[in-house]
Amino acid sequence: MNRKTKILLVDDEPEMLSLTSWILDSAGYEVFEASTAAECLESVHEHRPDLVLLDVVLPDLSGLEVCRRIKENPDLGRTFVVLMSGSLVSPSQQALGLDMGGDGYIARPVASAELLARVQSLVRIKRVEDALQNAYSQMEKRVEERTAELAEANEQLQSEIEERKRTEQKLRRSERQLRFLSSQLIRTQEEERKRIALEVHDSIGSTLTAIKFSLEHIVSEAKDAPAVCEALKTPISFTQIAIEESRKIMNDLRPSVLDDLGISATVGWFCRQFQSIHPAIRIERRVEANEEEIPEPLKIVVFRIMQEAFHNISKHSRADLVRVFLTVKDGALRLTIEDNGVGFNVKALRRKEGQIRRLGLTSMKERTELSGGSFTLKSRTGGGTTVEAFWPKV
């Protein structure tokens, strides 16, 4: 069983005090006694009773005032106070007592059985109230702890979000830098190729042409010396081969037709060149674009993609038909190159990316995207390959 219920009995009549005290003591309560308001207030602080049975009429202070003081003290506020009056008390006086914070009123004379029944009922109410209060305090404590935990978790989450945002920003910045560097690299490479092509044309190409011209001139001047003419035949044909080789190098570096006649003519020229080297591959070509509709910097991109795609066709596809489309429609430029060759498994190739360094498809994609377009690749084993570069606004 729990501790005994403590009751403080306050009465200035000694007989009444000891009689009531005996009744309560016999019923198993722990009883404390006081006969003045001052003793009562002291005992309440000292013993912390569960219930105070308080006589309304005391020598030093009215019981109602004592009740008010107990109830307004936050430390003692949960003590039950039952006012008792020895005289006949009017209902309005009882109401005043309850207004002062009293929890009940017992009018004397009262039979001991009734007194005990009233006390027991109040003690039960007090116990329930205490239990409720405890549960409430525990709940409040748990809510406080949980709130603190949540606040901490929230703070941690916030700082993680901030950290992630910072990392994302850094990543985006370095991505932009990388794109900028790549485009600079491609531009510089193109400029350098153009410069070397011109150099080859102006120095080696012109010199070779001059040598060939001189040799042919000697031949034409030495008609009556057939031995000399015969001896010069081989150097002339070698010089011709060297001229063609240097022209091929120049065209690979930067086809002059692109700068002289534009992209439509370059597509035609490139297809004819490819056809002459691979006579078994038929090429169908459709160009539906006016030269002025295609911005100058995109022309070299179109050419490089075509060059790389055809290189792949000759190297990997075993195709006998290639279709090239270059069209401008509603302000969008589209380059499509499809073959009917062996094709390949695109997913399997992607899985191997990073293990094997292959540059062709990557550079086509990179060039397209850096110039504001999107690149798609479709291929199926046995089903041919299609590469497409699309620029939505040119």
Ligand SMILES: Nc1ncnc2c1ncn2[C@@H]1O[C@H](COP(=O)(O)OP(=O)(O)OP(=O)(O)O)[C@@H](O)[C@H]1O
């Ligand atoms: N038209 C095609 N037909 C069949 N397979 C192709 C075709 N184009 C590409 N492939 C396949 O895709 C792979 C990757 O092509 P990519 O151009 O990226 O590299 P590569 O040609 O092997 O090497 P690199 O271009 O760097 O010299 C090729 O090895 C080949 O297996």
Ligand SMILES: [Mg+2]
């Ligand atoms: Mg390639």
